Amino acid sequence: MDPFRNMGDWKKNMDNFFGDTFWNEFEDVLKPPVPQINLYKFENELICYVNLPGVKDLEKVDVFVDYATLELKGMIDINHSGGEVIKDEIIQGVFERKVELPYPVRKDKINATYQHGLLVLQLHRLVKEGTKKSRLEIKNLEDN
Structure with missing residues (x-):
């Protein structure tokens, strides 16, 4: 069983909930x-x-x-x-x-x-x- 199989769906749901630019706020922390x-x-x-x-x-x-x-x-x-x-x-x-x-x-x-x-x-x-x-x-x- 692949634990990351549904990761794309999870990110898509988060984008829908928080907005498309939600992850941009974390860009400087991650990279x-x-x-x-x-x-x-x-x-x-x-x-x-x-x-x-x-x-x-x-x-x-x-x-x-x-x-x-x-x-x-x-x-x-x-x-x-x-x-x-x-x-x-x-x-x-x-x-x-x-x-x-x-x-x-x-x-x-x-x-x-x-x-x-x-x-x-x-x-x-x-x-x-x-x-x-x-x-x-x-x-x-x-x-x-």
Whole structure:
């Protein structure tokens, strides 16, 4: 007897009960996102730390910024061969990750640096014309 024979029916029933996207909430728990990211928000700036161990050729890492989306693509390759693997915790291989940013950022003002396995991105908030109030200075013509 196959204990997993009815597993498909069980998942289908759960999807019907909780909704089709129910399992998406558990994706980060079951499969951690790669690469790992810390994102810090300031009033007009975002600082993003991206964990990229062992990157030797930065030309093989693509970073795209589009309005309020950060997209990262590349490869983490420790490049080790031989021996028996006892622990394999550092995630390797091709990665692709999209991150929604808390606000739109400028494409023309991005700073990216890489040191000690961390890619650091400095992104600046896009402030559209007319979104901030500017106080008009009133000239007093009666004094003339």
